[in-house]
Every structure is written in structure tokens, then in C-alpha cells.
Amino acid sequence: MDNFVRLNFLGASGVVTGSKFFVETSEKNILIDCGMFQGLKELRELNWVNLPIDVGTIDVVLLTHGHLDHVGYLPRLLKQGFTGKIIGTAPTLSIAEIILIDSAKIHEEEAKKANKEKYSKHNPALPFYTKIEAEETIKQFQVEIPDKWIVLSEHISYRFQYNGHIIGATFIELDINGKRFVFSGDIGRQNDYLLDDPKKPEWADYLFIESTYGNKLHPNEDVEDILSTLIKETIHKKGNLIIPSFAVERLQTLMYLLWKLYKKNKIPNIPIFVDSPMGNNVLEVFKRFPKWHKLSDSDYNAMCNHINIIQSYKETWETIDNKRSKIVIAGSGMVTGGRVLTYLQQLIDEPSTTVLLVGFQAEGTRGRLLQEGAHEIRFFGKYYPVKAQIKTIESLSAHADQNDLLNWMSSIKNIPEKVFLIHGEPTALDAFRVKIKDTFNWSVTIPKLTDIEKLLL
Known part of the structure; x- marks a missing residue:
């Protein structure tokens, strides 16, 4: 050789x-x-x-x-x-x-x-x-x-x-x-x-x-405390908490954290919607390969039962039209595509909306623009004013x-x-x-x- x-x-x-x-x-x-x-x-x-x-x-x-x-x-x-x-x-x-x-x-x-x-x-x-x-x-x-x-x-x-x-x-x-x-x-x-x-x-x-x-260095944040505070503020404002999320791992981690917060009585029973067809499929991968993660079968099942899994685009619009305060976790994590665009297109111009960014936002992505304080954002060829509150949790990376x-x-x-x-x-x-x-x-x-x-x- x-x-x-x-x-x-x-x-x-x-x-x-x-x-x-x-x-x-x-x-x-x-x-x-x-x-x-x-x-x-x-x-x-x-x-x-x-x-x-x-x-x-x-x-x-x-x-x-x-x-x-x-x-x-x-x-x-x-x-x-x-x-x-x-x-x-x-x-x-x-x-x-x-x-x-x-x-x-x-x-x-x-x-x-x-x-x-x-x-x-x-x-x-x-x-x-x-x-x-x-x-x-x-x-x-x-x-x-x-x-x-x-x-x-x-x-x-x-x-x-x-x-x-x-x-x-x-x-x-x-x-x-x-x-x-x-x-x-x-x-x-x-x-x-x-x-x-x-x-x-x-x-x-x-x-x-x-x-x-x-x-x-990732900040030493109390993630549970930040989430519970944001959720209570969302309910108080009668608004929506939208979390753009990567479908793999981040989405499952968020589901786990929100379920755990509810179980500990740290948040009320606010409706939680997961709108990510890809994220739903990844949940199945967790089920098929239990030796590759720390979740027990019972925790996995309880977590999934606590969350509303959206199955269709029709349900996406029903969720948007539902006026109750809610948490929506939707792909994609850097706001580059996916279902989260539909939610933001409808809700980013409302002061009662909070957008929570929970991962690395690469240069040139909409997520990075929001993180850096953009006053407007472009979806599908049109500009929308950003009136929502933009928050970031860095330690979930x-x-x-x-x-x-x-x-x-x-x-x-x-x-x-x-x-x-x-x-x-x-x-x-x-x-x-x-x-x-x-x-x-x-x-x-x-x-x-x-x-x-x-x-x-």
C-alpha cells in the first residue's frame, strides 16, 4: 500500500x-x-x-x-x-x-x-x-x-x-x-x-x-425555572409560546422537560402541541431503540400521552385558530422551513406571542435574525413585522x-x-x-x- x-x-x-x-x-x-x-x-x-x-x-x-x-x-x-x-x-x-x-x-x-x-x-x-x-x-x-x-x-x-x-x-x-x-x-x-x-x-x-x-461555555441556566416563568407569562398574556425546534433530540427533550414540569406542579395543565411530522417519526425511533437513551418505557409513554401530537396540516390550522393560550413546538429549529413558519406567519406580529429559540442559530438563518433583534422577518416572499417577544435558552444545546x-x-x-x-x-x-x-x-x-x-x- x-x-x-x-x-x-x-x-x-x-x-x-x-x-x-x-x-x-x-x-x-x-x-x-x-x-x-x-x-x-x-x-x-x-x-x-x-x-x-x-x-x-x-x-x-x-x-x-x-x-x-x-x-x-x-x-x-x-x-x-x-x-x-x-x-x-x-x-x-x-x-x-x-x-x-x-x-x-x-x-x-x-x-x-x-x-x-x-x-x-x-x-x-x-x-x-x-x-x-x-x-x-x-x-x-x-x-x-x-x-x-x-x-x-x-x-x-x-x-x-x-x-x-x-x-x-x-x-x-x-x-x-x-x-x-x-x-x-x-x-x-x-x-x-x-x-x-x-x-x-x-x-x-x-x-x-x-x-x-x-x-x-453554555450558561449555567435553570432551564426548568426559565420555562415555567415563560409559560406563566404566556398564560397571563393570553398568548402563545412558540418553540422552533430541531425534530431530532431537541423536540423529545422539550417534551420530557414540559411533562416533568407538569408532574412537579411547576406549570399548570396548559395545552402543548407538537407539530413536526418528522419529530413524530423520531419519537418512534426512541421507542425502537431503548438502549440508546435514558428514558424508561413508562416515562416515554407518560410523556407522549401528555402532549397533543398534530397529525395533519388541517390540525395545524385548527391549533392556530384555537384562541386558548398554548405551547407549540414545531420544526425547524433555525426557522429555515417546516411547520413553524405557518405559526410565525400568523402570530409573530402579536405582542402576546413569545418565540423561544432553544438551539444554535447558524449565520444567515431566520432564527439568527430573530435572535439578533430583526424588526421584520420574511416568509414565502413577504415581510412580517416582529412584535412577538424573542427569548433564547442556550443551555439546551x-x-x-x-x-x-x-x-x-x-x-x-x-x-x-x-x-x-x-x-x-x-x-x-x-x-x-x-x-x-x-x-x-x-x-x-x-x-x-x-x-x-x-x-x-
Whole structure:
């Protein structure tokens, strides 16, 4: 085997989203993750550009977890000639299937709406991929179990290790010719409400580590107290509390917290609606894979019975028209699409409405605009004044903060030859680079999009 590896940084390099890392060797070519870019328009436009590699030469795709910015580009990969297996843990592939089918439906609906109302500059507006293309992609899924080394070729093997963050998530260890490449994926937090603590790598010759919160510590907030105060204020104002939420993990965590608050008599029995077809499907994944989370069967059932699960778009409008004070949890978490847009379109101009943001809001998203105090917001080609109160809870993030990230790295016994900082905005990347240097004295690189690095092993 030739003693080299060529790394192609095709996403999540200098930016948070679009995770794609192409590892070329003389035996196998491996793509780690295959995500969509989200956020800024110039990033989203990159989704429509073919990858600058020969996609037909990729032998296998390994997935760290099922979020859109790690799996959402897969149907486009097939379109460009990929024919190999897409491998992940069972919950990861279940989540990826839900997300691909759901986002395909959204792509098709948005293209249809844009063509009907003529607000797109493209004529005709096309879906990024279709439901049929998503279904073809899912046929190439292959489940592997965690904690076991899987041989890919004579000198290459890989292993998935539990990583918290969302159900099924792992970091990936890739052994190539005796050298270990560790891809962190997204790292979860200590003491998560629903998930166990992430495992930690013990050896890394080349480390690829996420830096989403590389410059921040999560605030030490009393989440239960903040939620109960906001809910009581909502009832007092005879208004609505709208929580844009990621369908995977965040939505289930919110359901659990609200159920727990009611059980402890910290909030009255206010109606709670979950309006996320994808979130409903993710609840089923929790039911199917009990060993991947901390909820008991009885708690899971009680939590689900306490919440009103919306099944149809007709029910969405019935919920909006219902004048009672209520809590609505709806996708998407960064207000980029999904059912939450329908609620905000109708209710964001009412002072009695509170919008609670509960996760990372990427640059260029509506969520970030609301967080930064935008006086108006654009949906479906029209502007709506923002009269609602905008609140944020930062400590519900599923991402490790700077201390968690350093803790995750702390069990690595050797000094890595190189550390690549990925999945971060420039300020987070640079702050984390300095922190790693000060803490471990390791050599740190911040790759940019489309960078290529050749390593001699």
C-alpha cells in the first residue's frame, strides 16, 4: 500500500454546516458524512454545485449521525455517480431515512409553491431532490454496530463509538496503515437529559474535531425555572409560546422537560402541541431503540400521552385558530422551513406571542435574525413585522461547549500529529485553536472549504 492519505475538505471547513470529508487512499476511498450546507445564501448555493471530486470513485460513506447537515446531500451524491454502501448505526440510519424523506417532501412542496406564487427567480423552481431520489438513497443503507472494528480492506478498518448528541450518534475511528484518524462528528454533552455521556477516543494520530461552541461555555441556566416563568407569562398574556425546534433530540427533550414540569406542579395543565411530522417519526425511533437513551418505557409513554401530537396540516390550522393560550413546538429549529413558519406567519406580529429559540442559530438563518433583534422577518416572499417577544435558552444545546470538547479530548494518550478544527464559525475556530494550543500544546490546523491535504504515513 502507498503510504499516503489525501484529505479533501468538502464541507464543515471554516463553516458549521455541510459536513463532508473525503479520504483517498490506494485501497479504498471513504466519505465521512455527506451533509447539506445551511444558513448563508452563498453556502446554500454550494449545495447545487457538483462536488469537485470523482464521486464514482467513493467506495463507502460512513455517517457519524443523522442530522441534515451530515446526511442531507446523499441523494445528490447518488445523482453524481455514487453506487456504494452508506453505513451507520441502526438509529442513525433510521433518523437519516426520516430526515431525507421529510426534507424531500419539503423541497417538492417549496418548489411547487414557488412556481405557483412566482416568488422564485428560477423558472421553474426545482426541488433539491425528490422523494423518489431519497427512497433510492435509502436502499444503499447498511447498519453496523458500535464498538466493533469493521475491516474495509487489507490495511483499513473503522469503528463507531457512542457520542451522545442525538440518538445513534457516534464518532468514527478510521485505522489506515496503522495510523488512526478520528472524526468527532458532533459531540454531545455531559449529563444530558435523555442521552448517556459521550465515550472518548484514547488514541488519535489525526484528529478532526468539531468546534461549534469552541469559543463558548453554555450558561449555567435553570432551564426548568426559565420555562415555567415563560409559560406563566404566556398564560397571563393570553398568548402563545412558540418553540422552533430541531425534530431530532431537541423536540423529545422539550417534551420530557414540559411533562416533568407538569408532574412537579411547576406549570399548570396548559395545552402543548407538537407539530413536526418528522419529530413524530423520531419519537418512534426512541421507542425502537431503548438502549440508546435514558428514558424508561413508562416515562416515554407518560410523556407522549401528555402532549397533543398534530397529525395533519388541517390540525395545524385548527391549533392556530384555537384562541386558548398554548405551547407549540414545531420544526425547524433555525426557522429555515417546516411547520413553524405557518405559526410565525400568523402570530409573530402579536405582542402576546413569545418565540423561544432553544438551539444554535447558524449565520444567515431566520432564527439568527430573530435572535439578533430583526424588526421584520420574511416568509414565502413577504415581510412580517416582529412584535412577538424573542427569548433564547442556550443551555439546551445538544453540542458540547468548550469545556466538554476539551474533556472529550483529554483521554487521548498520544500527541496527535495534526488536529483539524472543523464545524465552526471563524471566531469559534480561532478561539478553540488557541485554547487547544494552551491546554495540550498540540499542532492545530483550520482547513478551509475545498482544501486538500496530503499526509505521508
